[in-house]
Amino acid sequence: MTRAEIPDQLISSFSEFISSLLGLHFPHKRRQELVRGVTSAAQDLGFNDVSSFIHLVMSEKLSHEQLNFLTHHLTIGETYFFRDKKLFQALENHIIPQIVMSRRGRIRHLRVWSAGCCTGEEPYSLAMALDRVLPTPKDWRINILATDINERFLQKARQGIYSDWSFRVLPDHLKQKYFRQDNDCLFAISPDIRKMVTFSRLNLIxxxxxxxxxxxxxxxxxxxxxVLMYFAEEPRAQVITRFCRSLAPGGWLVLSPSEGDFARQSGLVPVNFSGVTVFRKTVPDQTYPASSSAAAKLSDHPRLQAPPLDVTKDYYREMPDQLKGRRPQTVRRLGEDADRDASKPRKPVGLPDIQVALPVDQPVCQSAHSLAGQARECADAGRLTEAADWCRQAIQAEKMNPAHYYLLSSILQEQGLLDESIKVLKQAIYLDPGFVLAHVAMGHITRGLGRLEDSRRHFQSVLALLKSMNKEDVLPYSDGLTVGHLVDLVRSMIPGE
Ligand SMILES: C[S@@+](CC[C@H](N)C(=O)[O-])C[C@H]1O[C@@H](n2cnc3c(N)ncnc32)[C@H](O)[C@@H]1O
Structure with a gap:
């Protein structure tokens, strides 16, 4: 079927549908691209009639694989190593050194996310930059998360094999240092750089x-x-808001030069480094200077050295029973006052407040609940040692409640006490072997520590626990996360798979 045979009205509706599904915006002048993309996808999938294929897509009847196919035909995969040299100079000369300074005397841990990572050139460039700038990279725990919606791009990224086209601006000495020549025209990324990056599928919408x-x-x-330059205005703004929440206080958001305007909103302050503008998340009560020389002093700011926990997790507070593992027949939520006026909003708190469902005949320990509340308040204020003390008291008061152990493990993670955190998570799992979140946390921590076999085991336990659930079920209070989606997430986190 030719373009002329697809009714304009259908293309318009399809364009809106794609915007809500993938965020991608195809205004009138890009309609031909949309038509080309959907036509190729239809042909590759064996559909002769593109209009029927479009109807099928819009009725949401495509399989996961078919949808991946369509996504592949609609996304743009242009990327290369060290794209935008000035930006990487700003990262190497200013941003990474500032983060390093702010970690003096604290745990050496760095968390970076390449969102819309395509075939991997961007996250691997970050890994090379970190390797070059960190004084002793092996002393650092580095997590580089790289996500994209296009599974094929991710597959190529995981392989880490590239042709000359990806090296168009990479200096030869870096190519020699970080790549091994596979054959005449293909180069494989060094295993050390490769293992710094975790690839995972994530739709930013x-x-x-x-x-x-x-x-x-x-x-x-x-x-x-x-990435966001291809999005419509509304989903773009939503993505930026979510990024703000994903950033630690004082964290940096980096967009391409032409996308800077998208981030000019409250909560993010533009900072200029020799012509490159990046955006910084403000710490409450702290205004950042907008020049690099003044920004360089920020690393001495005590709030940056001991940032408060940034966990705005409603999903912890109202954790679905499935995620906690056990599903008692009759439940009463810990700490829920029988006479609390349900119409009144709860006081918002930032820290994990898992309310493990206890059978009604099990006494609820109110004092343990308030001790855990104190722990969360201290942790929210960045007073982690005090928070851990309160939490230990909550455990003393209510030894059988895995939620207190989970809370303590989160605080210990913030303190960088990962071995301690693992011990406490093990206790939580001992008390409740079906505690999905505790297994997820174990999977992440052990993977970060390079204990890949342990990590695999924990993520596999999560998959086993989720197996009996319906894939399409949306996990309550999880902002739309389905069981199937969590399965995908966890699968993509399993090392070596
Ligand atoms: C032009 S590439 C940019 C790659 C890299 N960030 C760079 O600047 O070199 C755009 C990437 O965004 C990804 N993308 C598009 N829509 C997305 C979405 N809704 N969620 C996640 N990734 C998306 C595409 O698959 C593609 O890999």
Whole structure:
């Protein structure tokens, strides 16, 4: 079927549908691209009639694989190593050194996210930049999360094999240092750089971040370049808002030069480094100077050295029973006053407040609940040692409640005490072997520590726990995350798979 045979009205509706599904905006002048993309997808999938294919897509009857196919034909995969040299200079000369300074005397941990990573050139460039700038990279725990909606791009990224086209601006000495020549025209990324990056599928339109489930929280730097320029205004603004929440206080958002206007909104302050503008998340009560020389002093700011926890997790507070594992027949939520006026909003708190469902005949320990509340308040204010003390008291008062152990493990993670955190998570899992979130946390921590076998085991436990659930079920209070989606997320996190 030719373009002329697809009614204009159908193309317009399809364009709107794609915008809501993928965020991608095809205004009138890009309609030909949309038609070309959907026509190629239809042909590749064996549909002769493009209009019927469009109807099928819009009735949401495509399989996961078919949808991947369509996504592949509609997304643009242009990228290369160290794209935008000035930006990488700003990262290497200013941003990374500032983060390093701010970690003096604290745990050496760095979290970076390349959102819309395409075939991997961007996150691997970040990994090379970190390797070059960090004084002793091996002393750092580095998590580079790289996500994209296009599964084929991700597959290529995981392979890490590139042709000359990807190296168009990479200096030869870096190519020699970080790549091994596979054959005349193909080069493989070094295993050390490769293992710094975790690839995972994530649709930026989905409201699944920030979340501990996909490790999209407390980011020091988020790069999202040449992605939002293809989005419509509304989804673009929503993505920026979510990025703000995914950033740690003082964290940086990096867009491409032509996308800077998208981030000019409250909560993010533009900072200029020799002509490159990046955006910084403000810490409450702290205004950032907008020049690089003044910004360089920020690393001495005590709030940056001990940032408060940035966990705005409603999904913790109202955790679905499935995610907690057990599903008692009759439940009463811990700490829920029988006479509380349900119409009144709760006081918002930022920290994990898992309310493990206890059978009604099990006494609810009110004092343990208030001790845990104190722990959360202290942690929200950045007083982590005090928070851990309160939490230990909550555990003393109510030894059998895995939620207190989980809370303590989150605080210990913030303190960088990962071995301690693992011990406490093990206790939570001992008390409730079906505690999905505790397994997810174990998977993330052990993977970050390079204990890949352990990580695999925990993520596989999550998959086993989710197996009995219906894939299409939306997990309550999870901003639309389905069981199937969590399965995908966890699968993509399993090391070596
Ligand atoms: C032009 S590439 C940019 C790659 C890289 N960031 C760079 O600047 O070199 C755009 C990428 O955004 C991805 N993308 C498009 N829509 C997306 C969505 N809704 N969620 C996640 N990624 C998306 C595409 O698959 C593609 O890999």
């Amino acid at each position: 989905d409201q699944t971040y920030p979340s501990p489930l996909n490790d999209t929280e407390r980011m020091d730097v988020i790069l999202c370049r040449n």
